[in-house]
Amino acid sequence: MAGLVLDPIDERRLAGEEGEAPRLAMRVLVAMARATDAERFIDVEAAHVDACLYHGQVSLDFTERLASAGARVAVPTTLNVGVVDLLHPDRFRGDPAIGAAGRRLMERYVGMGCRPTFTCAPYQLPDRPRRGQHVAWAESNAIVFANSVLGARTARYGDFIDICAAITGRVPDAGLHRDEYRRGQVLFRLGPLPDRLESSDVLYPVLGHLIGSEAGSLVPVIEGLSAEPTEDHLKALGAGAASSGSVGLFHAVGMTPEAPTLQAAFGGAPPLRTVEVTLDRLVAARDELSTAAGPGIDAVSVGTPHASIAELEQLAALVDSASVHAGMALFVSTDRATLAEAEARGWVEALERAGATFVVDTCTYVTPILDARARVVMTNSAKWAYYAPGNLGVAVVFGSLEECVRSATLGRVWRDPDLWGDGG
Amino acid sequence: MADGRALAPGDGFGEALVLSEPLSFWGGVDPSTGRIIDARHPQLGASVVGRVLVLPSGRGSSSSSSVLAECVRAGVAPAALVLREPDPILALGAIVAAELYGTALPVVVLPDEAYAAIRTGDRVRVHAGDRAACVEADG
Numbered sequence: 001m002a003g004l005v006l007d008p009i010d011e012r013r014l015a016g017e018e019g020e021a022p023r024l025a026m027r028v029l030v031a032m033a034r035a036t037d038a039e040r041f042i043d044v045e046a047a048h049v050d051a052c053l054y055h056g057q058v059s060l061d062f063t064e065r066l067a068s069a070g071a072r073v074a075v076p077t078t079l080n081v082g083v084v085d086l087l088h089p090d091r092f093r094g095d096p097a098i099g100a101a102g103r104r105l106m107e108r109y110v111g112m113g114c115r116p117t118f119t120c121a122p123y124q125l126p127d128r129p130r131r132g133q134h135v136a137w138a139e140s141n142a143i144v145f146a147n148s149v150l151g152a153r154t155a156r157y158g159d160f161i162d163i164c165a166a167i168t169g170r171v172p173d174a175g176l177h178r179d180e181y182r183r184g185q186v187l188f189r190l191g192p193l194p195d196r197l198e199s200s201d202v203l204y205p206v207l208g209h210l211i212g213s214e215a216g217s218l219v220p221v222i223e224g225l226s227a228e229p230t231e232d233h234l235k236a237l238g239a240g241a242a243s244s245g246s247v248g249l250f251h252a253v254g255m256t257p258e259a260p261t262l263q264a265a266f267g268g269a270p271p272l273r274t275v276e277v278t279l280d281r282l283v284a285a286r287d288e289l290s291t292a293a294g295p296g297i298d299a300v301s302v303g304t305p306h307a308s309i310a311e312l313e314q315l316a317a318l319v320d321s322a323s324v325h326a327g328m329a330l331f332v333s334t335d336r337a338t339l340a341e342a343e344a345r346g347w348v349e350a351l352e353r354a355g356a357t358f359v360v361d362t363c364t365y366v367t368p369i370l371d372a373r374a375r376v377v378m379t380n381s382a383k384w385a386y387y388a389p390g391n392l393g394v395a396v397v398f399g400s401l402e403e404c405v406r407s408a409t410l411g412r413v414w415r416d417p418d419l420w421g422d423g424g
Numbered sequence: 425m426a427d428g429r430a431l432a433p434g435d436g437f438g439e440a441l442v443l444s445e446p447l448s449f450w451g452g453v454d455p456s457t458g459r460i461i462d463a464r465h466p467q468l469g470a471s472v473v474g475r476v477l478v479l480p481s482g483r484g485s486s487s488s489s490s491v492l493a494e495c496v497r498a499g500v501a502p503a504a505l506v507l508r509e510p511d512p513i514l515a516l517g518a519i520v521a522a523e524l525y526g527t528a529l530p531v532v533v534l535p536d537e538a539y540a541a542i543r544t545g546d547r548v549r550v551h552a553g554d555r556a557a558c559v560e561a562d563g
Contacts, residue, residue, distance in 0.1 A: 036510070056494035138486045
């Protein structure tokens with residue numbers, strides 16, 4: 001191993017010659033470079049920071065150290081969700097002290113020059129990264145989308161190092177920044193599936209959950225998707241795979257930018273392993289996502305990761321002239337810009353009239369927004385289904401978007417009888 | 425005694441808790457109690473406090489670095505982390521806690537054979553330097 005070689009600018013920052021904030025940032029970056037065997041640092045053109053989500057006093061301790069030293073971001077930087085919906089702050093039902101601390105944390109990052117985007121889906125904003133561009137993104141679903149769907153390059157950054165990269169514009173030359181870590185490793189071969197399932201949104205979060213469980217931190221390659229998936233489908237797949245596993249990049253043969261062919265996806269090497277994705281395996285993965293069977297539910301939550309404008313259009317069409325059942329809640333999480341666009345198109349008013357509640361800047365599984373009495377919640381998101389039981393102490397029923405919407409209007413779980421063919 | 429690789433430096437000693445599956449600290453560990461709260465995890469309910477936590481790797485969320493560092497601040501962190509695969513997100517939590525609170529939570533990676541030899545309940549001593557680490561288990 002050649003060891004880590006620093007550029008003069010890295011040395012100056014590390015020595016404190018550029019100020020205290022770059023010094024602390026560089027110390028953290030150098031420790032990470034050693035942990036990842038990097039031999040040098042490279043420039044990034046943008047950053048997405050997740051450290052604005054409050055996880056306890058440590059979040060503020062670290063941020064105040066940087067902010068009080070006058071930290072400023074050096075590259076365009078977007079922010080992930082925080083704990084408070086700043087447009088609707090009264091929706092936060094948690095400890096007011098945590099709400100205040102969480103809000104202060106969000107404001108501190110804006111004060112450092114980050115854009116107040118507060119979304120887990122920064123790839124839905126304008127100016128998203130281009131193919132081959134190096135960025136420093138945190139938030140597991142955003143990381144996997146940037147690498148897989150956009151063909152941009154980011155390692156799996158976590159809280160703290162994200163803002164360190166934004167302050168310095170530098171990251172260790174390691175992991176998914178490098179060609180050799182972007183080659184496929186595990187092949188997931190889809191067998192014949194019922195037509196309805198192949199064209200349904202529900203296939204993708206379930207497939208993602210299965211892939212994450214099997215691939216762990218390896219790079220999965222998916223072969224045999226028959227329908228052309230939308231960006232929303234790939235978003236749901238990636239979010240599922242980055243929850244049940246540590247997936248930071250996947251390839252879908254013929255569909256994602258670095259996988260024009262199976263051979264290209266694997267960089268010419270054979271797969272380490274092949275997983276045959278049968279209907280039975282998908283049904284098993286689907287069933288893992290539910291911890292309750294229903295039919296009783298207290299709320300429905302959609303929009304994890306944050307809903308796109310296309311998803312809000314589908315939602316408005318599905319709700320149509322129906323109303324959320326009395327005593328039920330339908331939560332829809334999205335980002336501010338998408339909310340504004342949906343407002344302009346009249347969908348927000350229609351959905352709110354039907355009884356839906358919009359949440360921005362945060363998400364319903366990271367912060368107390370649901371009624372504290374809610375015990376069973378239905379969702380179309382593998383990520384929500386994965387984390388909500390631990391975070392909120394609720395039981396989860398997983399279903400398609402249509403199943404979620406119809407269940408919200410009926411007040412009990414509704415299942416599409418033909419969606420899964422004979423797999424039930 | 426097994427040689428491994430250091431991801432975060434320090435010395436730790438404690439009873440091993442071997443996890444049969446990867447664990448995301450965010451959503452998986454309660455940073456006020458140090459208990460495993462991931463409803464799908466086989467070791468649900470176990471306490472990581474003061475244990476040498478032996479796990480294949482982290483999982484999923486990029487917030488696990490915050491939750492691990494908050495466990496350190498709150499005094500409910502493991503004594504050391506022993507991994508089978510390098511996990512930069514967990515290493516980062518330990519590194520930032522060291523910067524903020526002057527603590528040292530060693531994070532090390534062991535080769536497969538040495539990793540597999542550790543059993544829950546073994547008394548394990550972990551020493552991690554800048555690059556090299558050694559792990560001594562007394563079964």
